[in-house]
């Protein structure tokens with residue numbers, strides 16, 4: 001398969017492989033997630049289910065940033081502890097991704113449970129002289145890494161500062177340097193001693209948290225794919241990369257996979273514009289499948305503009321998928337058939353080829369619409385091709401991970417169904433109508 005790689009600004013092929021190591025930057029847990037966050041999560045979820053469908057083992061780690069200024073501020077405002085805030089929003093996050101039918105990663109890791117590893121990592125960087133200390137904070141010193149720094153963002157050092165989310169901190173020697181360890185006694189803080197047993201009371205910098213988790217959980221190896229939103233490229237990912245490079249003399253990731261921005265009606269979602277769409281509210285209004293469909297309409301690398309009309313068209317299309325799944329279900333019950341999900345036909349091959357091409361989800365949706373047309377025709381003619389139907393089922397549920405709640409056709413319901421079909425054929429419309437009402441009531445039709 002090939003994926004667009006931000007580092008090389010080209011596609012990176014990686015051929016037949018048995019196992020893929022993936023890291024995705026997770027949420028800072030001080031708020032509910034919005035549909036922009038969902039884009040990053042569902043992009044990786046699509047990749048994971050595509051790989052797993054091909055029996056490729058996926059080792060996917062995602063972090064929770066459960067220590068951050070934003071969490072401290074929220075805790076202060078709500079007169080709670082940071083742990084309470086983090087706990088609450090981790091639970092909310094897990095509910096949301098469960099409702100989005102996101103496959104659970106191999107591990108979801110909380111930063112606060114790995115402070116010791118972070119300290120050891122910072123100590124190592126101190127030891128190799130990649131850092132300097134000012135007023136109890138430890139900073140990464142970019143000076144010795146100027147040839148590498150900026151490669152991910154594809155910018156020269158002088159161009160980097162423009163518009164970037166760089167911390168303005170008077171302690172720093174250069175604006176490009178960043179804190180590995182921040183001196184603070186506000187909120188949760190931890191003791192950290194340097195080689196001379198000098199105490200630093202503080203907490204880790206965000207960029208250091210992710211790189212340490214990768215270093216730890218993938219055993220210092222270069223991972224296959226590092227995923228995240230495009231807004232994380234600089235400085236967050238650039239800083240992760242440079243720390244790993246400094247410590248291990250190797251790349252942190254072979255492929256940097258970034259999803260594009262998501263706007264709502266041509267505007268960036270923001271508090272001030274009051275246009276943020278939370279995942280839980282979206283699901284309540286339009287359903288989780290609609291969100292997935294909507295995200296698949298555009299390749300993940302491209303910006304996506306969410307509009308009323310896009311939502312309603314996505315809702316219409318998911319309705320069509322559900323309808324055809326239900327109709328196939330009835331057909332299978334009527335003829336006492338079962339899907340063959342082990343054998344894969346032409347359409348599955350086509351879908352896998354599209355996804356193997358940098359997750360070309362829009363083309364997958366085109367294949368799905370074509371299949372729906374053919375299947376509907378076959379259902380009308382009572383000549384459903386079981387391989388086509390099985391492929392459709394497999395694609396929807398097992399490759400692109402929709403979650404449609406199909407009614408279960410029990411033995412009793414099947415008897416009603418067969419009787420209904422029989423009375424229609426015998427033109428016994430009164431009886432047919434009665435049975436139809438029963439089947440409708442049981443949500444079978």
Ligand SMILES: [Zn+2]
Pocket residue numbers: 024025026210236
């Ligand atoms: Zn990260």
